[in-house]
Amino acid sequence: MAIYHFSAQVISRSSGRSVVAAAAYRAGERLVDERYGKTYDYTKKDVAERAIAAPDYAPAWVKNRELLWNAVEAAEKQKNAQLCREINIALPRELTARDQRELLSLYVLEQFVARGMIADVAIHRDNPENPHAHIMLTMRPLHPDGTWGAKSRKEYVLDENGEKIKLPSGQYKSYKVRTTDWDMPETLETWRAEWARYANRALERAGHADRIDHRSLEAQGSERMPTIHEGVRVRQMERRGIQTDRGDVNRSVAEYNGLVVSLEAYRKEKDTLERKTSLEAPIASVESKEKQMAVLLAKAKEIKSKVERIDVDLQQVKERLRYYGEQQQRIADRNRLDKQIGELQQRGRGLLGLYNKNSKEIAELQRKVERLDERIQEHRTLAPSNREAVELQAQHQQLEQMKKELSGQFFAVRNKVKQLEETRQEKTMTLREAIYSLKDKATGIPMRYNQDDLDKPFEKATFSNRGGAEQLHYRLQDGTERSVLFQNVFMDRAQRSALFDVFSAAASAASKQLQRDDEARQQQMKKKRREMER
The missing domain is CATH 1.20.5 (Single alpha-helices involved in coiled-coils or other helix-helix interfaces)
Structure with missing residues (x-):
């Protein structure tokens, strides 16, 4: 199943990070950090593929990873400077390594490089179940001469006369204007949506039905929960x-x-x-529905018996847990009394005059402790140990979950039975009713048909008029196929209507008889269901 993962972070100097160290780790290379005088060697790291993409006007030295990120470090002067933006993307594991590389290359070139950024890309496949890519992006625009541009510029607020507004601090009122839209929330959201579009297009070309969605699970209306970053x-x-x-x-x-x-x-x-x-529904036979209901009723009975067995097991587990709780309470009471005795003895030794008075309370507490010891000893064989109690609690939760699931299955089966009972009441059209329904559509009257088929339900019927020859082609539920021929005969409207009314009256009588039969069967099935639920 294809998964969607797209996360972004900014590597900044304020958090004590080095962009050279980050690039060495992502690419699995040995790089020298000129700012801090350190060498970072990650050549033992398993990195499948690595590459640097830059605009056409960029100088050749930007394709050298060590020169590129040392230049980024040198361009930033502040101690809290933002050095680069990193994008982490999960690659669809349904695609081959070549398809993954082509997908990522197209996305990086069109979404990042086309905007003027330099992208340092590394693909990791150390875990076959989690192929992913790290994309490190520069945050300053690069000029064709190899110099870095500004991230933002200052613009002054002017008054009605076009003059700068001076503040009490002596500074002029101003505001910051971004030179690019790279750090705008809307841009990040566009990148997220575009990755889903690019990946889905690649999956479609590869013949996979899976798709990914950049929206949150809540926005998708899914009941799934998101995982946390490990x-x-x-x-x-x-x-x-x-x-x-x-x-x-x-x-x-x-x-x-x-x-x-x-x-x-x-x-x-x-x-x-x-x-x-x-x-x-119009072509399903009553016998097949009754077979389905019989199977569902048997399944419901089986589920109900399982629930009853689980209830017995739950009762036993609850009884043992009750003993365990009572035993733990007695042990806690005994420890509390021991503590009170110790406190009273300590106070009595300190104050000799109060020792005799406290000795009575001490003796009474000791008698309570002895009685508790006796009860603890009596219930030792009945109460489970701490380890057994933990296992019983886990068993209790498991049985409760099984009971909940089986109860859900039982009610689902019962609802299905009700649905089948309701759908069985739906009327199945007979050939006689089909002929009557063509009263206003056909120009002729039925002349040639099989009399024995008139009150039989059919699976499929097609009315056609070719070259003035009208016919109703039908297939009965036993597979027999025949046709009813309509012929233009001279008669007035009243005579033609009376002829079709004959079919209507006979169809109504047959329908009422079928309805009575269905009601009788329904009462019988309801009786069986009530017996099962009891």
Whole structure:
């Protein structure tokens, strides 16, 4: 399943970071930082591909990674300067390495380089399940002569006479004007949306049905939950087998999202089946619906028996947990009494006169402790240990979840039975009714037809008029195909209407009989369902 990930960050000097060190780490190279006099060697890092893209007018030295980022460091003078913008993108793992490279190259050239930025791109494939790219972008425009332009410029506010406005501090009132739109929130949102468009186009060309969406899960109307960022250290700990809080959160989210995806797939399948059922309702036989209802009723009965077994297990677990809670409370009471005895003995030793008075309270507390010890000993065999209690609580939660899921399945099956009962009441058109429905459409009257087929329901019927010859071609539910021929016979409107009314009256009588039969079957099925629910 293709995933969407697009994150942006600014590497700044205020956080103690070096853009040369960042470039060396992303590209897996050995670079010398001239500003700090350090060498960063990440040549052992597994980097699949690396490249630098620049505008056509840029000088050749910008393609040298060490020269480029040392020049960026030298151009920034302030201690809190923003050095570069980094974009981290997840590449669709459904694509081949070549398709991923072509997709990323096209996106970088059209979205970043075309705006005047220099892009240092590195593709990481150390984890086959997570191919991704790091794109480091310059934040100053570069002139053709190799000099850096300004990120912004100062403009002064003028009064009605066109003069600068002087402030009490002696400075003139001014405001900052950006020279580019690279750090605008709207631009970042455009980049995010464009990546989704580029990636989906590549997936479509490669013949994949998966698509990605740059919008948040909430904006998409999805019930899935977003995962949290784990970071390098957490991933290293997880690979060594050390469970972390962030890893546990993401595992829980992944499990929840799996259920949501399954639920969404079930809903889609349900909608498809409902649409199919609504289209095929006039031609579905009563016998097939009764078979479906019989299967669903059997399944509901099986689910109900499972729920009953889970209720028994839950009751046993709750009973053991109750013993455990009572035992823990007794132990806590005993510890509290021991503490009170110690305090009273300490006070009594300090004040000899009060010792005799406190000794009675001490003796009473000691008797309570002895009684608690006896009860703790009596219930030791019944109450589980701490480890067993933890396992019981986990078992209790698991059983509650199973019961909840089975209850949901039971009600889903029961609702399906109700739907089938309702759809079974829908009227199936017979050949006689079809002929009557052509009263205002056909110019002739039915002359040649099979008398035995008039009150049989049909699966499909097509009325055609070719060269003045009208016919109704139909297929019965047993697969038999025949035709009703219409012939133009001289008769007035009243005679023609009376002829079709004969078909209508007979069809009405047959329909009422079918309705009575359906009501009888419905009452019988309701009775069976009530017996099952009991």
